[in-house]
Amino acid sequence: MHKDLMRLLRATVRGHLLVVLGSAVLAGVLVLVQAELLAGVLSGRFPAAVLLGLALVVGLRALLGWFQGVYGGRLATGAKSELRRRLLDRFGRLGPVRLSSRRSGELLTLVGRGLDRLDPYLTGYLPAVAVAAVVPLAVLIRLFTSDLASAVIVLVTLPLIPIFGALVGMHTKTVTERQFHALSRLGGHFLDVVRGLPTLRAFGRARHQATVIRSVADAHRSATMRTLRVAFLSALVLELCASLSLALVAVPVGLRLLGGNLDLTTALLVLLLAPEAYLPLRVMGTRFHASMEGVAAADAAFAVLDDTDPTRPDTDPARLDTELPKPSTPAVGEPPEDGRPTPGEPADDRRLALGRPRPEQTPAADPAPPEIRLEHVTATYPGQDEPALSDVTLTISPGERVALVGESGGGKSTLLNLLLGFLTPTSGRILVDGTDLQDLDLTEWRARTAYVPQRPHLFTVSVADNIRLGAPEAPLPAVRQAAAHAHASDFIEALPHGYDTLVGERAANLSAGQRQRIALARAFCRPDASILLLDEPTARLDGRSEAAIVAATGDLAHDRTAIIVAHRPAMIDLADRVIRIHRGRIVSDTTRTTAPLAQPTPTRNAQ
Ligand code: ADP
Numbered sequence: 354m355h356k357d358l359m360r361l362l363r364a365t366v367r368g369h370l371l372v373v374l375g376s377a378v379l380a381g382v383l384v385l386v387q388a389e390l391l392a393g394v395l396s397g398r399f400p401a402a403v404l405l406g407l408a409l410v411v412g413l414r415a416l417l418g419w420f421q422g423v424y425g426g427r428l429a430t431g432a433k434s435e436l437r438r439r440l441l442d443r444f445g446r447l448g449p450v451r452l453s454s455r456r457s458g459e460l461l462t463l464v465g466r467g468l469d470r471l472d473p474y475l476t477g478y479l480p481a482v483a484v485a486a487v488v489p490l491a492v493l494i495r496l497f498t499s500d501l502a503s504a505v506i507v508l509v510t511l512p513l514i515p516i517f518g519a520l521v522g523m524h525t526k527t528v529t530e531r532q533f534h535a536l537s538r539l540g541g542h543f544l545d546v547v548r549g550l551p552t553l554r555a556f557g558r559a560r561h562q563a564t565v566i567r568s569v570a571d572a573h574r575s576a577t578m579r580t581l582r583v584a585f586l587s588a589l590v591l592e593l594c595a596s597l598s599l600a601l602v603a604v605p606v607g608l609r610l611l612g613g614n615l616d617l618t619t620a621l622l623v624l625l626l627a628p629e630a631y632l633p634l635r636v637m638g639t640r641f642h643a644s645m646e647g648v649a650a651a652d653a654a655f656a657v658l659d660d661t662d663p664t665r666p667d668t669d670p671a672r673l674d675t676e677l678p679k680p681s682t683p684a685v686g687e688p689p690e691d692g693r694p695t696p697g698e699p700a701d702d703r704r705l706a707l708g709r710p711r712p713e714q715t716p717a718a719d720p721a722p723p724e725i726r727l728e729h730v731t732a733t734y735p736g737q738d739e740p741a742l743s744d745v746t747l748t749i750s751p752g753e754r755v756a757l758v759g760e761s762g763g764g765k766s767t768l769l770n771l772l773l774g775f776l777t778p779t780s781g782r783i784l785v786d787g788t789d790l791q792d793l794d795l796t797e798w799r800a801r802t803a804y805v806p807q808r809p810h811l812f813t814v815s816v817a818d819n820i821r822l823g824a825p826e827a828p829l830p831a832v833r834q835a836a837a838h839a840h841a842s843d844f845i846e847a848l849p850h851g852y853d854t855l856v857g858e859r860a861a862n863l864s865a866g867q868r869q870r871i872a873l874a875r876a877f878c879r880p881d882a883s884i885l886l887l888d889e890p891t892a893r894l895d896g897r898s899e900a901a902i903v904a905a906t907g908d909l910a911h912d913r914t915a916i917i918v919a920h921r922p923a924m925i926d927l928a929d930r931v932i933r934i935h936r937g938r939i940v941s942d943t944t945r946t947t948a949p950l951a952q953p954t955p956t957r958n959a960q
């Protein structure tokens with residue numbers, strides 16, 4: 354039995370579990386009563402009126418079966434939604450760096466179809482185990498009290514079923530794990546191909562990918578066939594075993610009955626009861642195979658849940674870029690704040706389906722920018738051998754505007770990842786006003802930052818909700834102002850529903866530059882943040898927008914610490930300190946003493 358899963362069931366759906374197991378066992382035990390009554394009536398020992406009692410028992414068993422079905426459904430639904438909830442929560446906690454090392458399609462398969470495979474385990478296998486633990490024992494006891502010889506035969510042959518079952522099922526786990534893995538791979542690859550379809554078409558590789566998908570699907574098919582073969586073989590062996598054992602019981606009973614050594618009631622009772630001793634074990638064997646895929650899915654799910662960062666007990670949700678804003682429109686159908694009619698978009702439905710309740714209020718941000726100090730920081734990404742940053746020592750004073758420059762792959766984004774706590778240093782430490790970042794509450798720390806990642810993600814919610822991601826309480830005027838600062842208001846207002854326009858899946862209805870400007874507006878919509886972290890904010894903008902953004906960034910950086918990864922001269926000119934990073938090391942650190950565009954003078958920390 355799956356230990357983690359059982360723990361989860363006990364913690365969340367204990368009541369339903371008890372009802373399901375209880376009614377299954379009770380229905381099994383009622384079989385004994387039924388056999389008893391039937392044998393008595395048939396042999397003429399009981400009056401015909403007892404048939405009424407028999408009907409009652411049959412009715413009761415039907416009722417118990419109904420209970421088992423209904424509560425089994427609730428048990429499965431409850432357990433699956435709890436597991437899904439924990440998984441989604443975990444995805445948020447893993448943070449972008451660790452999560453990006455997994456394939457999203459595989460995670461998608463796991464959360465969706467994978468967990469659905471748990472149904473046979475929860476509603477079929479678990480009750481079967483409970484019945485198999487109780488009913489054969491009860492039957493044996495009853496047999497021992499009525500006919501010793503038959504009881505001994507049953508006792509000796511009964512263990513054969515689990516033994517043969519175990520022999521056949523020995524490599525079931527590997528086979529079904531392979532099958533589940535093939536299914537995940539299929540899901541992962543399929544998502545990848547669908548996303549890249551325009552690229553594949555343009556490069557004439559779409560047909561080739563079709564063959565790849567066919568071969569992955571073929572692998573899944575053959576893995577499924579292998580599982581089925583094992584399952585059928587197992588069923589055959591168990592049936593054969595049970596039939597032979599039954600014959601061993603029935604033949605002597607018949608002979609003894611003919612010889613007059615056994616009375617009819619006992620003979621009938623033995624013949625009716627003996628199959629009931631084998632049945633639960635056979636059912637358990639069959640259900641075991643049907644439920645193995647669910648077990649493989651549960652293993653995969655718990656593997657994700659247990660994937661903790663060894664250097665950090667629990668990384669908090671990356672609220673900046675992974676958490677969805679709370680629905681801004683209070684209820685479906687109500688007019689938005691600015692009084693314009695609600696557009697006929699499925700925005701609210703989708704938003705409700707996607708959004709999860711915001712756990713707590715954003716902590717009050719510390720208004721003063723802190724001093725940030727890196728001491729001999731080396732950082733290596735999970736699964737990599739080479740460090741992305743090595744031995745970086747750096748002090749950023751409060752209110753400083755730092756431009757990070759250098760060729761791509763140098764480690765600039767990595768430095769921002771470190772400052773945000775997405776990545777923990779392998780050695781060295783990061784101090785914020787003298788406190789190690791590892792000891793800071795990451796939620797509070799991130800609430801002090803406004804971050805625009807290199808490839809910002811927009812969620813399938815309205816444009817306004819995307820902008821107020823980091824400040825869910827922001828009213829629409831504040832959102833509009835932020836958009837205006839980021840030079841996004843013109844194109845947003847030109848969208849079919851303005852700020853209420855639903856951003857398409859993966860923001861397909863916006864250009865790269867427009868996406869970038871919405872992401873920038875997000876940073877502008879966090880007026881309390883005292884640290885700006887911008888990763889190439891103007892990389893995808895044209896010259897005119899760039900100039901405007903540079904000016905706006907200059908305003909935003911006022912009284913704040915700004916760390917800006919920059920390539921273009923205009924953005925670099927904004928900074929009063931330029932740090933060049935090459936191959937994970939700081940190669941120059943220049944502070945401009947006078948106004949921008951003055952002659953740079955090499956100073957501190959040059960390594
Ligand atoms: P830059 O932002 O300066 O272009 P990055 O900081 O993104 O460079 O990358 C620095 C190095 O770290 C590169 O060699 C890159 O391949 C590696 N790297 C970046 N992100 C990851 C990641 N999520 N997992 C593994 N390696 C990464």
Ligand code: MG
Nearest residue numbers: 765766767807
């Ligand atoms: Mg980068």
